[in-house]
Amino acid sequence: MRILKENNNILMGLLIGVIVPILGYFAIETIFDLLTQQGIMDEVSNSTGSKRRRTMALIALCCNIIPLQVIKSRAFGAIIKGIALATMIYAGFWIYYFQSSLFI
Secondary structure (H helix, E strand, O other): HHHHHOOOOOHHHHHHHHHHHHHHHHHHHHHHHHHHHHHOOOOOHHHHHHHHHHEEEEEHHHHHHHHHHHHHHHOOOOHHHHHHHHHHHHHHHHHHHHHHOOOO
């Protein structure tokens, strides 16, 4: 937390807000692959492949809630603004990228 205290600025929040969903996406993708290899989850077909990718991206975006709550409890206002800004940018991109399957 000392690093956060020294770097209580929007740029640090943007950095956290950009990196956490990327790591979350790869973690979720790895979990899905492991479940598929173990036979617990069905293999992705072409019709549900985009739905699974859309869902994984949304869950990865929601991974920003974890650092947001941890940092909120320690009152680092500028970092919270950066994380929120990164989350809004990712959400806008998510809507733009998956608009064809969202608005039928």
